[in-house]
Amino acid sequence: MIEFDPDHEFFFAEGAAAEMGGLHQVQYAAQRPKFDVLFDMSMLDASPEQIKEWVDKVFFTKSKDWEYEGEWRMLKPLKAATTVHTTDAVDIHFFKLPSACIKSVILGQRMSADLKQAMVISLRADTRYADLLISEAYSSDEDFKIEVGPYPIAR
Secondary structure, eight states: OEEEOTTSGGGOOOTTHHHHHSEEEOEEESSOOOOOHHHHTTGGGOOHHHHHHHHHHHHSEEEGGGGGGOOEEEOOOGGGOSEEEEOSSOEEEEOOOOGGGEEEEEEOTTSOHHHHHHHHHHHHHSGGGTTOEEEEEEEOSSSSSEEEEEOTTOO
8 A cells, every 4th residue: 555645746736627636535425326317417517516516426435334444536637647558448547646745655464475575675776765664564463453563674
């Protein structure tokens, strides 16, 4: 998992793009959002408030089951992609992410030791990430939960 610096300028959109392109906190709901099919098919006449409400329902709403994540999301126009990888099924759009907006990396609980080691070596070999905080997730010895602590050979 990658922890980002939410105060980094990359996450702030300006002007009209701020409504849709900036950082947004995900809302968690017990029920799926309801959609008005006629409205959804006629977005051309929608007010900015109606469009924002629709975008919030579609892109920024998740089940309450995931509330513990405290997730934030952002949207970028596909035409702003740095690279597009075309497959038989879909086009995958990639965007440049400034290295300075990455605060830390948490290695997953189920990652193999070899993969963890390879990631640490790769990150430490890149001067942009030489001082990056690297942690790992692990099962609690006492509770049914995942804990995060320092990765033992992260420096």
